[in-house]
Amino acid sequence: MKVRGKHAIYSLILLVTGFMIAFSYQYTKEERKQPTNDQWKREDQLRSSILSIQRENRNLQRELEAAQKKVSEMEEEIADKEKRSFNFVEEIKKLRKVVGQVAVEGQGISVSLEDSSYIPDTENPNDYIVHxxxxxxxxxxxxxxxxxxxAINGQRISNTTHIDCVGPVVSVDGVKHPAPFVITAIGDPEVFSNSLNLxxxxxDQLVxxxxxxxxxxxxxxxxxPFIAKEG
Structure with missing residues (x-):
């Protein structure tokens, strides 16, 4: 009986000890799960930092969008100015061609006018020459x-050019040219030819x-280029 009583006491002691150990382990485990005040503070600071960064990112995003819009508007303005500048330059080039300030090269046509090779004895010779x-x-x-x-015989003419018949020659802005008179023009050769041969x-009138x-x-x-007459 004494031996059994000791066994019972030992068993009880071991049971109580095991329970205490298990309780202590579970309590310690639960304690570890519970954040401390410092941890709460750190987490709160992190949340605040994250929210602040997010707000800053939103602000930066709005600033970036505004900057991109401004850049786009500036690019459109620059493109518009470049287009107007290009058109202006092209217009100046055209005007320079019209007034004869620059040499011009391209396809075109040449029209040669020459006095008649046959003049009847009974006719007036002036009726068979180029005027x-x-x-x-x-x-x-x-x-x-x-x-x-x-151009006439290679001499550029303008809207102010004077053409006069001086005997057997033709004066162009004071420069005398003998026949044949070769008139050259730059443009569409087909259009020129169709118009002249209509x-x-x-x-038909010239012939x-x-x-x-x-x-x-x-x-x-x-x-x-056109060379203005001096004096």
């Missing part, structure tokens, strides 16, 4: 059909006046 009105007719027709530049148009006419389409013509 200034014949040259003016051709030049006018070329300008009407889109000529960018026109029935009843310029070529009826006893003028020899030769028309040649040109792939490349160079016309020098």
């Amino acid at each position: 200034e009105e014949h040259i003016r007719m051709v030049i006018h027709e070329l300008y009407v059909t889109g000529a960018e530049a026109v 029935t009843g148009n310029i070529t 009826n006046d006893g003028v020899q006419v030769r028309i040649q389409k040109e792939t490349s013509i160079e016309i020098p």
